[in-house]
Amino acid sequence: MTHHPAPGRRTVAKGALLAAAATLLSPAAARAAAPVVPRLPAPTGPHxxxxxxxxxxxxSRDxxxxPGTGVREVMITVLYxxxxxxxxSRAPQLTPVEAQYFAELAPLVRPGLPAAGVDWGATLTHGHLDAPALPGRRPVLLYSPGGGDFRTLGTTLAEDLASHGRIVVLIDHPGDASQVELPSGVRLTVLRPDPDPTVFRTMIDTRVADLRFVLDRxxxxxxxxxxxxxxxxxYGHSAGGTAAVHALAADDRLTAGVNLEGYLDLDPLDGSDRPLLMFRTDGFDGAERLERSWAGLPARRVLLTGSDHWIFADHAFLVPRLQAAGLVTAESRAGLIxxxxxxxxxAAVRRRTRAFFARHLPVPVPAARGRHASQ
Structure with missing residues (x-):
């Protein structure tokens, strides 16, 4: 395990994580007879x-x-x-190693999540490992997750887009993501809620470079x-939304983008004229800064009411299930989603995102009739 201190970031040793988990253990979690297994909703498309x-x-970069490694490692998951x-077989959302670490990191990465009582490794996606691809060539969408999140916390939206005929590439950003299992080892990071400007600049520049590198490969x-x-x-969420818009402006290979509540005040974007869809929630405590950063940018906008920032990630369905099991309080749930x-x-995010990409990156092959099924 490698530790990389930097302003605005915390890297955490396993012993410290276990101690934190012990102190954060709630009475409800302690009473749980069996760990809760969070479940994700099925995609809605025909495939x-x-x-x-x-x-x-x-x-080509450090x-x-x-610093000093001379390489940049990136993990991706491709849904199709x-x-x-x-x-x-259906793929788990996390590898066993990643699930072990996230069980310890969860309440530090997202305060309000439980420190015990959840079997994160048992959560299955609706993606089937190494299944043969449907014939034909299809549009490709890159996804950058929220700051501190791992790539597969964007599974719900990505699976839906894939089930409607697109190929979606989920990208982890090591050194920013909470945990990433790489060929060289596991990288752990706890990102502070409001990283300082230097760290935020590094995050976004690194994410944009990661997006362009993945596109190259x-x-x-x-x-x-x-x-x-x-x-x-x-498309991307939070810091991933910021990176998505900057990548869209910088790389002519990208045709259209979706920003899920990411700030756009890092650099001027006045020259960006490519199609852009932007979502925000009415509960986000950074809404004033968000609106200032979006001012004057030509883009379609969608407001989600009764929602908060992490509604765009899989927390939208994981958190209510944990609340129902007594592992998350109503206050924590409200602050998260x-x-x-x-x-x-x-449903609105799925529908509007699908429609936006269907307009600008249409699927050439007509979708099959009926709901998708294991065939």
């Missing part, structure tokens, strides 16, 4: 979803969080419409024959 994970190494999923992957790399888009039923907000 089953395949999933593959790749480790990529960029030898990792800014680990599958021809069949019969005989292919997609043509060499085993799934490349299924990808139409002439039609690519980008809002007090309202998340179903309507998640």
């Amino acid at each position: 089953p979803v395949g999933l593959r994970t790749f480790a990529l190494t960029d030898t 990792d800014p969080w680990v 419409p599958a021809r069949t999923v019969r005989g292919y 997609l043509g060499s992957l085993s799934l490349a024959p299924a990808m139409d790399l002439r039609r690519t888009g980008v 809002g007090a309202a039923d998340p179903s309507a907000a998640v």
Whole structure:
């Protein structure tokens, strides 16, 4: 395990994590007879979803969080419409190693999440490992997660987009993500809620470079024959939304983008004229800064009411289940995703995001009729 101190970030040793978990253990969690297994909602499209994970190494740049290594490692998960999923197992949201660490990191990364009582490793996605891809070449979407989040916390929206015919690439940003299992080892980071400007600049610059590097490498992957790399888009949540918009402005290969409540005050974006959709919630405590940073930018906007910042990640469905089990308080739930039923907000994000990318990056093959199913 490598530790990389930097202003505005905390790297945490396992012993300290275990001590924190002990002190944060709630009475409800202590009484739980069996750990809760969070579940994710099924995608809505006509196609089953395949999933593959790749480790990529960029030898052209140094990792800014680990100076002197001479390389930057990035993990990606690719979701795609599958021809069949019969005989292919569903992928867990986290590897066993990642789940072990997130169980310890969760209340530090997202205060309000429980320190015990959850089996994070048992949560399954609806992506089937190594299932064969549906024939045809399809638009590609890159996803950058929220600051401090791991890539597969964006599974719910990504699976939905894949089930409707797109290929979605979830990208981890080591040194920023809470935990990433890399070929070289596990990287752990607890990002402070409001990183200082220097750290935020490094985060966004690194994420934009990661996005562009992944785009460079997609043509060499085993799934490349299924990808139409002439039609690519980008979306992201929070810091990932910031990075997505900056990547969209910087890279001509990207056609359209979606910003899920990310600040845009890092650099002027007046020259960006590519299609952009932006979401925000009415509960976000950074709303004033957000609106100032969005002022004058030509983009379609969507407001989600009764919601808060982490509604855009899988917390939208994980947190209510934990609250129902007595592991998350109503106050913590409201501060994470809002007090309202998340179903309507998640449905709106899925529907509006699908429609936006359908307009600007249409799928060439008509969708099959009926709901998707394991075939």
